[in-house]
Amino acid sequence: MHQGKLELTPDEWRARHREEIERAEGSAAQCEDGLPLKLVYTPADVSPAAADIGFPGEFPYTRGTEASGYRSKLWTISHYAGFGSPRETNTLFRKMIDHGGVPPYMALDLPTQLGLDPDDPMAVGEVGMTGTSVTSLADWETIFADIRLQDTFVGTVINAPAAVFLAMHVVLAEKQGADLSRIRGNLQNDILKEFTARGNFIFPVEPSLRLVTDTLEYCAQHLPSYWPLNVCGGHFAEAGSNRVHEVAFAFADAFTYVEQALQRGVPIDRFGKGIFFLMKTNHTDLIEEVAKFRAMRRIWSKRLAERYGAQEPETMKCRILGHSGGSLMTRERPELNIARTTMACLAGVLGGIQLIGLRTMDEVFGIPTEKSELIAIGTQHVVAHETGLPDVVDPLGGSYYVEALTTEFEQRVLEEIERIDAMGGMVKAIESGYVRKTIAQDAYLTHQASESGRKVKVGVNKYRIDEDEPPRRPYAYKPEEECRHVEAVRRLRRERDNDAVAAALARLRETASRPAGTANNLVPPIIDAVRAYATIGEICGAPREIFGEYAETTHF
């Protein structure tokens, strides 16, 4: 008779298999962030409250933001690309639009991201290296020549000078006679993570935050279809943070932006739905990654509804864009990176996120080859069309393991957010160096685990096969390209109406010197400066004189 076994209690089960279970539990398992893993999960691991997970498309959205999941709308297969000159970018954009696509997110070079003109002494050797060089409205006009902004979604990876890019977009849309209420696009605009992870900051923390609030307020007033903010957690993960910190720091940043905008008097339902989260979707601790996405939706919707008084469901929905981590790609046995990204894609799909971008197997060597780009996109097509996964919403919902991990992960994130609140909030946590130190410590632990072999990295510290590096396309510095940009900006400064530029910059300086607030929103004077063809160096330089520059923590 075997039927009795179905009614075992967990204790009876342990007793029956004691030796085998104890042997297995001798090697304690845990996720990289320390979250302990049991050998098996049972109903006892899911509290009655946590077991009530509700439905997709319903608060608190644990099971997904939309009732029909991927069956009515597949996730977006993302494409992020670096370009050459504004003219080459225009050619590429027009080609993609002609083929019925949307332009990829625009990558910019470092001088542009740091508000420097191409002829700035600090820009030598960096112009056009990591993306397009955009110096003034003239470049924006070139990039979007023969493209109707009203019909196109434009995503720009820009942070410290995000307001300048918003202004260029507004001015060009006006020139095209577009209806501003229909302009769609997205700025990254998440300056707080620049101080702690990505490193492209200009002004100190407080005035930087003022600029973000100004853009949120301006878009709430004038560009209701525009998404002015992507809050990034993925950059923490790439800088080395563990998963709990990835999410906690992203939320602590997001709550800071929301609270600033609320203080400014912008209603939450006017700007909340323009906020997206850019996270990692990784294959490591795969089930925890799924739990992460589910927990994120729960935390965000509860906070927006309960703390900030959001009324509209669209405001409360945590929309997540996921990219697989470049730092997990290995130069050793690079084909295995396809296996890694396939599972990263799976994590995002099982987690029900809105967009997925995968690294190519060869970008650890340089610019991805076209073949590897096609493999990265094709990998997503296989997951989308061959696995059947999109047919059922929240496929892992109800699993004891997944529900227990979702709740445990949520708790750990909330505890970290409380810790930051106790420090006086995220601005204080950044300025004191806490966030940087925490990320550095996490990165150090991860690196030591890998270097010592405690954490297996296939092809690197185990199952190594010595091979030659494959042929690659390195990023090459083009001095003639830099010269062209330098000449162009000098010509621009000779040919434009310099009195108009000086007057606009004086107004910008004056507004920046007044206290932050609706009456002193910096976007309108920046728009005037852009319209006069002031350069990015000049437009960022004016507030630089008032605000100064950020001095970062260098102690670890």
Place this chain on the structure above:
Amino acid sequence: MTERQRPIRVLMGKPGLCGHDRGIVLVVMALRDAGMEVIYSGRHNSPETLVEVAVQEDVDVLGVSVLSGAHMGLCRRIADGLRERNASDILLLAGGFIPPEDIPAMKQFGVHEVFRDGARLDDIVAFIRSAVQARAAA
């Protein structure tokens, strides 16, 4: 050969505009754990500033990290700067996203060793110890 009296002093620097510093911060921590005195410059330094600080701080080693692709020009300016200040005895090391075919030219103009991404921290520590020891003995 005399035993060195002081701990090895290192300036770790980010020249240029590249903001990625996961790697260099790991090296800072590893060198410190190995008993060296380490100064970290933070991001966005001109090559000239790093040379100046290295000379002022009387360091044994200047380690720089670049992942933006601008490493050739930046490292050359640092190597030239050290020579101009008669400070070529400072061991110049570079790390980051550096294609192997650039390494011979970098060594030619004065970079002593290049540690690409993925280098082992233990190897970097060991290299610095033996290279500084060798210089002291020379």
